[in-house]
Amino acid sequence: MALVEIKVPDIGDFAEVAVIELLAKPGDTIKAEQSLLTVESDKASMEIPSSHGGVLKELKVKLGDKVAEGTVIAVIEAAAAASLSPPPPGEGRVGAPPSPAPAPAVVPPPPQPSPNGGGSQAIEVRVPDIGDFKDVSVIEVLVKPGDTVKVEQSLITVESDKASMEIPSSAAGVVRELKVKVGDTVNIGDLVAVLQGQGSAVAASPSPQPSPQRGEGESQAPATGERTPPTAALPPHDPTAPTGTLPHASPSVRKFARELGVPLEEVKGSGPKGRITQEDVQAFTKAVMSGEARTKAAAGKAPAGGGGEALGLLPWPKVDFAKFGAIERKPIPRIKKISAANLHRNWVMIPHVTNHDDADITELEAFRVQLNKENEKAGIKLTMLAFLVKACVAALKKYPDFNSSLDGDDLVYKNYWNIGFAADTPNGLMVPVIKDADRKGIVQIAQETAELAKKARDGKLSPADMSGATFTISSLGGIGGRYFSPIINAPEVAILGVSRSQTEPVWDGKQFQPRLMLPLSLSWDHRVVDGASAARFNAYLGQILADFRRVLL
Structure with a gap:
């Protein structure tokens, strides 16, 4: 067995492309020409294949890294004859001298002009050299007759079983006629379109953007930005x-x-x-x-x-x-669009059940007010949310099903407790996350929730601030309402809704006493949790909030 370095082959006229997807991990058995990772430029994305078969010993890149031709991306333990095709330039065994450069690519046939009278002419645009591919399918037509196109502007997208690529125009002009349609198969030299344009606009040597080498593929991405x-x-x-x-x-x-x-x-x-x-x-x-x-x-x-x-x-x-x-029409804010898609998926796919209960927080609220008075000069302000976060951690530890996630046929139990909380912002609800809430005190949690809520309102939350939650709290306490049914934030299996507390007469066995009651609404995934467990969770959470000393047990 020999260790073989896999390097980025010739990927066309691109430098410093970003790694956006890893398709294999150390220990995987890799076949020759199997894709290892996907890279993306501002024009296209493409898969980088392995030139050898064997066991992947080490990945030399990670998501977000920038690579170029010749960058070492992996080390594979391969037999000497394991490669099904010659390695790309610069690839080979560790320590081996570089391989000779490949032969130059075949120059595609130039566009064929035909006289059309006046100062313009009909220009035929044909499929250039697209590498070792035959009978590739037209999967997208990017222009229509009458469109004005520039040199190197993409006309169609073609796809083989390994790659997709855009076929650019070799000339500038007006599209007079399209010679292909979606579903057709084309090869090098086939006529794609006829343009009406000036002969001086013809490009000398057109090529697809980029042309795949040795089977690496690319998926078409629009030049104007991110695909919707x-x-x-x-x-x-x-x-x-x-x-x-x-x-x-x-x-x-x-x-x-x-x-x-x-x-x-x-x-x-x-x-x-x-x-x-x-x-x-x-x-x-x-x-x-x-x-x-x-x-x-x-x-x-x-x-x-x-x-x-x-x-x-x-x-x-x-x-x-x-x-x-x-009427007045307004576009839906981007955050609400993203949230809507997630909420719709979660509501449709998760069998929701919601339990409603009340917690007596009379003593806890008095304790919170007392602490705020004592720490007023220090600028420390404790909110009920901070106590709720700590109470939920205690309940999650006692009932671990609520801190799990479904993964196929497995239930994943997490030994960390990250609590998300819904923050109301001018652009819609966002859910920042308190990481490792079990290791933090009430004061630290209160400070972090205040900081994260401000970042949410200012639109400065990072993806890291909103990822990794195991359980979420949605509080409407400052707004109003009695009970509601919060939608579970997948892949979590439960969410706690909290409404505004109010003083109510509660029977103590002898007489009615005024007590401050906090409405709780617990939504849970019936595939993971049953009704008895949900009732016990809510009851235990209420006991903690009624006597906060229970968090020490």
Whole structure:
């Protein structure tokens, strides 16, 4: 066995591309040409394959790193003859001299002008050299007749079983005729379009952006910025009619989805920039197979009959609101758009149950007020939320099911207690997280919640500030209300809703006493928690809040 360094091969005219996805981990058995990671520039993303088969001993890069041609990305333990194809330039055994440079790529045929009278001419744009690929499919047409295009502007997107790439225009002009359509297969030299333009605008040597080498792929990404994740407004899936927008996923993921018959436009991506991963496709397939979700094509079909069959969803009503009176349209804030998608998924996929209860916080509130008076000069202000965080940690430790998460057929119990809390901001609700709340005192928790709430209002929360929660508290205490049903924040399995406390007459066995009562609303995932456990959790939480000394037990 020999140790082989895997380096970034020629990835076209790109330098310092970012690593956005790791597709293998140390210990994995890798085949030759299997993708190891995905990199992304401002124009395209592409998978970097292994030139050898063997066992992955070490990954030399991590997410967010920048790499260029020749960067060592991994070390593989491989047999001397394990490689199915010659290694790319500069790749080989550790310590071996560099391999000779490859032969230059074939120059594609130049565009074929034909006289058309006047000062302009018809220019034929053909498929340039796209590497060792034949009969690649046209999956997206990016322009239409009448459009004005620039040199190197992408006209179509093609895809093989390994990569997708944009075919650029070799000339500038007006698109007079498109010679291909979605679903066609093309090869080097095939006619793509006819432009009406000036002969001087013809590029000397067009090439796809970028051209894949030795099988590494790229997924098409728009040049103007980040691809918008698919939403519920997409039309029903028809595998014979592409939607016109390529989902943000790598070629291997799109191939995997095609093999399973999964409509990628209906899959919500969990990767960077909403990128769809193989795990997202698997989760979508499992949800459909279990009946938890339906494809839009299936949902749009009326049932054949019988009350036991699930009814297809009716289309969203289209109403001309203006005919009833004056209206004003405002775009939904970005945070609310993101929240809406998550909340909709959580409400539909998680079987919610909510328990309502009351906690007597009369003594705790008096204690809190006393502490604030004692520490007034020090500028320390304790909120009821800080006490709730500490009380919830104690309850989670006693009932660990509430501090777990579903992962496939497994239940993951976490031995850390990170408590999220909903913060109201001008742009919508955000959920910062108190990390390791079990190790912090009430004063420190109060200070951290105040700091995180201010960052949320100022729009300065980082992803790290909002990740890693094991349980969430949503408090409406400062606003009002009695009870509500908070939506669980997946992958958590429970969330505590807290409303405004009020003084009520409570019977003590002899007479009614005025007591300060705090309404509690505990929503829980019925796949993980049962009703008896939820009732015990709420009752224990109420006992802690009634006598806070119990947190010491």
